[in-house]
Amino acid sequence: MSDTGGREYLAIPGPSVMPDRVLAAMHRPAPNIYEGALHEMTATLIPDLKYVARTEGHAAIYISNGHGAWEAALANVLNPGDRVLMPATGRFGHGWAEMAEGLGAGVEMIDFGTSRPLDPNRVEEALRADHEGRIKAVIATHVDTSSSVRNDMAGLRAAIDAAGHGAILMADCIASMGCDRFEMDDWGVDVAVTASQKGLMVPPGLGFVFFNDRAIKARARVERVSRYWDWGPRANPEIYYQYFGGTAPTHHLFALREALNMIREEGIEAIWARHARNARAIWAACEAWGQEGPLTLNIRDRAHRSHAVTALRIGLPHGPRLRRWVQDHAGLTLGIGLGMSEPGDEKGEGFFRMGHMGHVNTQMIMGLLGGVEAGFAALDIPRGGGALAAAAAELARVEG
Numbered sequence: 001m002s003d004t005g006g007r008e009y010l011a012i013p014g015p016s017v018m019p020d021r022v023l024a025a026m027h028r029p030a031p032n033i034y035e036g037a038l039h040e041m042t043a044t045l046i047p048d049l050k051y052v053a054r055t056e057g058h059a060a061i062y063i064s065n066g067h068g069a070w071e072a073a074l075a076n077v078l079n080p081g082d083r084v085l086m087p088a089t090g091r092f093g094h095g096w097a098e099m100a101e102g103l104g105a106g107v108e109m110i111d112f113g114t115s116r117p118l119d120p121n122r123v124e125e126a127l128r129a130d131h132e133g134r135i136k137a138v139i140a141t142h143v144d145t146s147s148s149v150r151n152d153m154a155g156l157r158a159a160i161d162a163a164g165h166g167a168i169l170m171a172d173c174i175a176s177m178g179c180d181r182f183e184m185d186d187w188g189v190d191v192a193v194t195a196s197q198k199g200l201m202v203p204p205g206l207g208f209v210f211f212n213d214r215a216i217k218a219r220a221r222v223e224r225v226s227r228y229w230d231w232g233p234r235a236n237p238e239i240y241y242q243y244f245g246g247t248a249p250t251h252h253l254f255a256l257r258e259a260l261n262m263i264r265e266e267g268i269e270a271i272w273a274r275h276a277r278n279a280r281a282i283w284a285a286c287e288a289w290g291q292e293g294p295l296t297l298n299i300r301d302r303a304h305r306s307h308a309v310t311a312l313r314i315g316l317p318h319g320p321r322l323r324r325w326v327q328d329h330a331g332l333t334l335g336i337g338l339g340m341s342e343p344g345d346e347k348g349e350g351f352f353r354m355g356h357m358g359h360v361n362t363q364m365i366m367g368l369l370g371g372v373e374a375g376f377a378a379l380d381i382p383r384g385g386g387a388l389a390a391a392a393a394e395l396a397r398v399e400g
């Protein structure tokens with residue numbers, strides 16, 4: 001609880017801020033799930049989801065969080081004993097790979113650490129070495145939310161093609177879809193997964209799997225997919241309940257309908273541009289603070305940074321004190337560091353993250369940065385000056 005009154009801001013990388021329109025859309029009685037308006041509305045979600053993913057492919061909706069979408073995607077394309085290649089750039093890459101292991105797949109890991117993007121050349125080499133074609137999928141995070149690195153998915157496709165390898169390309173877009181430019185079809189991504197609570201601005205609880213015809217071919221060689229995870233009936237339901245393998249997540253669907261209305265109204269290109277501008281403002285402030293004192297951005301090169309989340313290091317004792325201060329006195333919650341140290345190592349407390357995904361505008365970015373500036377001042381943490389002015393200068397570059 002904050003002692004300040006006013007509206008609180010959960011500036012973590014998901015769940016993201018929910019628009020009032022989305023919240024209001026859920027405030028209604030339960031609908032008839034057997035016929036009528038709910039059925040018609042559900043059908044309208046699919047083209048709009050595909051608009052956000054930039055695909056002409058297929059979309060399946062699951063009642064799950066992102067981990068469920070991870071498992072759903074893998075369960076449709078892997079037999080036990082198949083191999084997957086994971087070029088990991090943070091905790092979420094390792095997490096998805098562990099999911100594949102849990103399904104009986106063998107994981108070939110290329111670990112790029114936590115502060116740089118993956119190198120497609122290394123992936124190409126690994127695929128060239130796979131003479132027997134045992135690797136069935138290259139799985140990668142577009143944005144790894146723990147490190148806030150953004151990876152080159154088109155480059156990964158080029159690497160697979162250059163190696164002349166038949167593996168499909170699967171992308172975790174949970175932190176990036178609706179925030180960072182993502183072009184599923186143009187970039188040659190075969191399977192993309194996302195979840196409701198980040199760029200899509202809906203409460204946690206829906207997972208989405210997008211897949212193309214190449215992925216359908218991969219699905220055809222899988223001996224057994226559980227009824228619940230099978231994407232076939234969900235993407236091409238003959239009767240309504242097949243969309244969700246049971247009762248529809250009614251109020252999440254109302255929320256999603258409204259969020260997609262908002263995305264359509266703003267336009268996906270404009271949304272990407274807004275996220276880029278907000279991210280540049282945050283980087284400018286953090287780079288200014290970092291001129292003197294302990295704050296550093298985890299990803300040094302701007303070209304490899306996410307536009308939706310920024311991972312920072314400030315060290316001990318500042319990290320936990322700053323997070324506590326802004327939580328208690330500024331109505332602001334920052335994200336904890338994730339995957340930046342060994343579990344149990346208290347140095348991990350010296351990291352934190354700013355979430356700036358989804359329903360976030362200029363005054364919220366300045367509020368986030370201003371809250372942190374107040375925390376720095378209150379705690380007397382050494383820092384460079386001019387951070388807020390640098391952020392404002394970035395935000396002032398609005399066209400029109």
Ligand SMILES: *Cc1c(COP(=O)(O)O)cnc(C)c1O
Pocket residue numbers: 014065066067068092141143144145172173174175195204
């Ligand atoms: C949030 C996130 C996940 C996990 O999603 P949950 O809904 O917490 O299961 C996985 N991958 C990435 C890149 C994420 O940002």
